[in-house]
Amino acid sequence: MTQIEEMKEIIRKSDNIVFFGGAGVSTASGIPDFRSATGLYNRTSNTDYRPEYMLSHEFLVDHPDEFSHYYKENLIYPDAKPNKAHLALAKLERLGKLKAIVTQNIDSLHQMAGNTCVLELHGNLRDYYCVRCGKKYTLDEVLEEKGASHCECGGFIRPDVVLYGEGLDQEVIMRAVEAIRAADVLIVAGTSLVVYPAAGLVNYYRGNKLIMINREPTSGDARADYVLHEDVNEVMDVLTRDL
Ligand code: CNA
Secondary structure (H helix, E strand, C coil): CCHHHHHHHHHHHCCCEEEEECHHHCHHHCCCCCCCCCCHHHCCCCCCCCHHHHCEHHHHHHCHHHHHHHHHHHCCCCCCCCCHHHHHHHHHHHCCCEEEEEECCCCCHHHHHCCCCEEECCEEEEEEEECCCCCEEEHHHHCCCCCCEECCCCCEEEEEECCECCCCCHHHHHHHHHHHHHCCEEEEECCCCCCCCHHHHHHHCCCCCEEEECCCCCCCHHHCCEEECCCHHHHHHHHHCCC
């Protein structure tokens, strides 16, 4: 049996799969990741600030206008649609095989594909709130201004994402840990596994069917049972095609 055939067999037999993903899952939808050669961190920009700094809590507080301009220009893709990987995962949930998607992504494409079991470790770009009074806003309301959007109370409106220097939601972490710990199969895909604490969650998996799919090698390859340095869209499509 080839490696792919073995993985198909594992997925066919399991009803307790958990998917842990990152930005590489959405690159085929036209949303760049951070760390690939074509990713956001390797693009030239007309500012002296590093992208990591522009996506930090400190930058939001000190430069709200530039922070807003940066995320609105570089992180929001209102026309992006789910790709083959998202659709494959929606199929796995419909078939009762997928128990959770633990994602570092903030683009909501899993929900758009039809998944309901999505745990967003780094929040999302659907929801916005005023840092002063807590009033909630929608993406459309926020996009009306290019720079910082302001609430009627005068407070700054920010996206409900986790920036560098901010803590993750403990409830989401707990649910992710429980799902990964209980998983029969864990598929880790499209992530460089360098952003902590998110990347550390993979260590809670206790099984022997850890499938790692990423274009480039990652630190997770060593402990994986199956490693594919390929396109996650093609692989997920092939793995779920005959179900
Ligand atoms: P990353 O560090 O940019 O790594 C992405 C990884 O995916 C790289 O190792 C790539 O080689 C790999 N990759 C890219 N495209 C594919 C593909 N088609 N098939 C297989 N592998 C591919 O991103 P991580 O998710 O690891 O880092 C976590 C950050 C990125 C989180 O905080 C996210 O919020 C953030 N991010 C999210 C999005 C999004 O929501 N779509 C986009 C860009 C960054």
